[in-house]
Amino acid sequence: MSLAEQRTENDEQSAVSVIGLGQMGTRLAQAFLAAGYATTVWNRSPAKADALVAQGAVRAATAAAAVTAGPLVVVCLPDYATVHGVLGPVAAELRGRTLVNLTSGTPEEAADAADRAAGHGAAYLDGAAMSGTRLVGRPEALFVLSGSRAAFDTHQAVLRSLGNTVYLGADPALAPVYDTALFGLAWGALAGFYHSVALTRAAGVDPSAFAGVAAAHMQFVTSLMTEHARQAQEGSFPDDDGTVEVHRAAMEHLAHTGTAQGVGTEVPALFRSLLEQAAADGHGASGIASVIETIAKGARKD
Structure with missing residues (x-):
């Protein structure tokens, strides 16, 4: 040529x-x-x-x-x-x-x-x-x-x-699967953030100041995603990052704090219901990532 x-x-x-x-x-x-x-x-x-x-x-x-x-x-x-x-x-x-x-x-x-x-x-x-x-x-x-x-x-x-x-x-269906999954991920993270802003603002914290600390904290959260994805792949959920019961107790504290501050508790209520179901499924002493199995089990029932 x-x-x-x-x-x-x-x-x-x-x-x-x-x-x-x-x-x-x-x-x-x-x-x-x-x-x-x-x-x-x-x-x-x-x-x-x-x-x-x-x-x-x-x-x-x-x-x-x-x-x-x-x-x-x-x-x-x-x-x-x-x-x-x-x-x-x-x-x-x-x-x-x-x-x-x-x-x-x-x-x-x-x-x-x-x-x-x-x-x-x-x-x-x-x-x-x-x-x-x-x-x-x-x-x-x-x-x-x-x-x-x-x-x-x-x-x-x-x-x-x-x-x-x-x-x-090569499967063209993968893109929309990722699209919807990542949309759900973003909204899950944003829902938690919105509740956190409402909670801290009620205590007199400037939302921008909180956002700066939250953004730094998200580096730890994303590291958990990598580790917990590995656990889901292996089907083993060690309690290094806390058990379902430990996180359920923390969620009770979050809900109580929200009520005391006069803010809505819909977001922690959702998380608490997932943790309660995971405990009922026998994962109370398992690592927090075992909630994945509870969500997956629910999907198979539909």
């Missing part, structure tokens, strides 16, 4: 199309533009592309034009039904390209979308933006992706302009 041909191929590999220009889609396109990639954009409401065109994006007149503008097509739409509605009529144009679907949905929807893409000769990556819109384009923005490994490797440099892109595996 001549140098000129190689440059042409590199330029083509650097072209990306973004379909769907809501808050997230717009930030995706801006990140690609900021990284210097030729970016084509399309939205069902054409006016949403105006600001991006002013920033250097190319406006596609149709969805088909957006798909055929380059080898990488990134879709971010409200739901999978909308994705199929937009791409279905132009599916033949996807052949030989990579479709990256950053639309939130279920594992079943991701598997179905991957099958549809394969049926039209396209490589498929399902994904999720885990850090909201504010961090897109920065190294700390987390994106999880699963599906075609070859497609991920081919377009990794372009996708990396969005942030920390983590490849999870």
Whole structure:
């Protein structure tokens, strides 16, 4: 291959199309533009592309034009039904390209979308933006992706302009599994934080001052995640970090303190119910991570 041909191929590999220009889609396109990639954009409401065109994006007149503008097509739409509605009529144009679907949905929807893409000769990556819109384009923005490994490797440099892109595996359903699990993790942590802010504020503590101490404490909490994940993998729960009974007593103290301060006890009540069930399941003397088994047991009963 001549140098000129190689440059042409590199330029083509650097072209990306973004379909769907809501808050997230717009930030995706801006990140690609900021990284210097030729970016084509399309939205069902054409006016949403105006600001991006002013920033250097190319406006596609149709969805088909957006798909055929380059080898990488990134879709971010409200739901999978909308994705199929937009791409279905132009599916033949996807052949030989990579479709990256950053639309939130279920594992079943991701598997179905991957099958549809394969049926039209396209490589498929399902994904999720885990850090909201504010961090897109920065190294700390987390994106999880699963599906075609070859497609991920081919377009990794372009996708990396969005942030920390983590490849999870070949099963396209993995991305939505991680998406929902990490959402639950974030909300569990935030629920605890919100209760803590209410509790400390009632005692006259400035929320910003508390947040500084809480952020430092979270380093210890994240270290527990690593250790307790290992325990769950091995099915053994030593009491190094406290037993279920010890934590249940601490949760009683937290609930009592909240009541005394006049703040809601819904959050500690939830945690206390999990600890009580874990003790009833025979894990009272086990390490705190054995609560995982109680939660998993409940899921099997549904």
